[in-house]
Amino acid sequence: MKQRPADRQPAPARKTPGDARPVLVVGASGQLGTRVVRRLLALGRPVRAFVRHTARFEHLKHPRVQIVHGDLADAASVRAACSGAGAVVATANAAAPTHGGSFASVDVGGYAALIEACRQQGCGRLVFASVAVTPWDARLPLFRHKRQTEQRLRDSGHPFAVLQFAPFMDDWFALAGSALAARGDPAALVDRPWPFLQRYMGVVGGLVEKRGLALVPGGGAQVLDFLAVDDAAAALAAATDHPAAANTTLPLGGPENLSWQAVAALLSQVLARPVQVVGTPAWLFALQQRLMQPFSEAAANIMALNWLLAQPLPPQGTATAGLLGLRLLRAEDFLRGQAALPPRAEERR
Numbered sequence: 001m002k003q004r005p006a007d008r009q010p011a012p013a014r015k016t017p018g019d020a021r022p023v024l025v026v027g028a029s030g031q032l033g034t035r036v037v038r039r040l041l042a043l044g045r046p047v048r049a050f051v052r053h054t055a056r057f058e059h060l061k062h063p064r065v066q067i068v069h070g071d072l073a074d075a076a077s078v079r080a081a082c083s084g085a086g087a088v089v090a091t092a093n094a095a096a097p098t099h100g101g102s103f104a105s106v107d108v109g110g111y112a113a114l115i116e117a118c119r120q121q122g123c124g125r126l127v128f129a130s131v132a133v134t135p136w137d138a139r140l141p142l143f144r145h146k147r148q149t150e151q152r153l154r155d156s157g158h159p160f161a162v163l164q165f166a167p168f169m170d171d172w173f174a175l176a177g178s179a180l181a182a183r184g185d186p187a188a189l190v191d192r193p194w195p196f197l198q199r200y201m202g203v204v205g206g207l208v209e210k211r212g213l214a215l216v217p218g219g220g221a222q223v224l225d226f227l228a229v230d231d232a233a234a235a236l237a238a239a240t241d242h243p244a245a246a247n248t249t250l251p252l253g254g255p256e257n258l259s260w261q262a263v264a265a266l267l268s269q270v271l272a273r274p275v276q277v278v279g280t281p282a283w284l285f286a287l288q289q290r291l292m293q294p295f296s297e298a299a300a301n302i303m304a305l306n307w308l309l310a311q312p313l314p315p316q317g318t319a320t321a322g323l324l325g326l327r328l329l330r331a332e333d334f335l336r337g338q339a340a341l342p343p344r345a346e347e348r349r
């Protein structure tokens with residue numbers, strides 16, 4: 001498995017008695033899951049990657065990665081995967097569903113099965129990738145399910161750590177139209193074969209590089225604490241055995257609070273071309289959420305997420321980074337690192 005320039009300074013390996021047992025990564029084929037696998041390998045931990053038969057997982061192949069096939073909707077496969085796991089990191093979700101996945105089967109039923117399997121099999125700590133707490137959680141399907149799973153985990157009595165992440169810069173910069181943001185990523189969210197997402201990316205993908213337009217939720221002045229996916233992965237990997245993460249919920253945001261206008265200015269500097277923000281009012285996303293809800297909960301959820309990012313979100317803070325010994329990537333350094341990678345197809349067209 002190749003390391004990308006963004007994979008910076010892995011924390012020094014900690015030797016604990018649990019090190020010999022593999023860490024099970026549920027969602028290993030996803031964007032964050034893939035980075036978690038890399039981070040665990042860099043810490044010297046053996047990995048068991050839980051992937052569906054239909055997943056793209058060739059990029060995970062490595063002498064210390066055991067690939068096991070299963071599905072969160074198949075409780076027997078979850079139990080088998082958990083057997084002998086020293087810790088579990090769970091990033092799987094149905095926000096960009098493929099092959100029939102739904103919030104009900106993955107984020108609700110799947111996680112209930114996973115928590116139960118961890119308990120039955122006596123796995124080590126279950127580390128759960130969650131989302132920031134906001135005043136609007138009840139409006140967002142994904143956020144409601146995350147809160148439910150967090151509670152289920154706390155009530156289970158099984159050792160856990162919950163990481164509540166701010167929006168990922170890799171994803172939201174790419175969704176705003178920057179192809180640069182997804183360069184070199186073998187499992188970029190924006191490449192997931194979900195028709196709704198692919199239609200959207202067919203329109204916006206590369207607009208920043210080609211036309212100097214960044215399509216953003218809201219007016220562009222609201223501030224967000226964007227976090228690099230690689231830093232979220234480092235936090236999850238560290239939380240598998242860090243004493244300060246035991247049975248704790250840890251919020252983590254990026255090192256800066258940036259408006260979309262500030263992001264556009266950074267893109268402009270890095271690309272050496274003007275980049276203009278084109279905002280979409282929050283009410284339009286709220287309307288689209290309502291219209292899409294009867295047809296696709298996942299599409300409605302994407303509209304709700306866009307609505308959320310147009311709100312004045314409370315920042316998550318960086319105290320967790322200090323606790324886990326992480327140095328967080330600034331957006332400018334992320335973009336400069338990405339700019340050094342070969343362009344994606346949509347940038348060459």
Ligand SMILES: NC(=O)c1ccc[n+]([C@@H]2O[C@H](COP(=O)([O-])OP(=O)(O)OC[C@H]3O[C@@H](n4cnc5c(N)ncnc54)[C@H](OP(=O)(O)O)[C@@H]3O)[C@@H](O)[C@H]2O)c1
Pocket residue numbers: 026027028029030031032033034051052054055056070071072073090091092093094095096098101105106110129130131132142164165166167168169171172187188189192
């Ligand atoms: N993006 C953000 O701004 C943001 C912010 C805060 C927190 N988060 C959280 O961070 C995580 C992001 O993870 P990611 O980037 O890896 O997501 P992703 O790229 O969308 O990948 C989803 C993963 O879940 C797996 N999965 C889906 N259904 C499954 C099932 N039934 N059984 C087993 N696996 C299944 C997928 O497998 P296939 O490849 O087979 O489909 C894939 O590995 C999520 O939990 C998200 O809520 C995201």
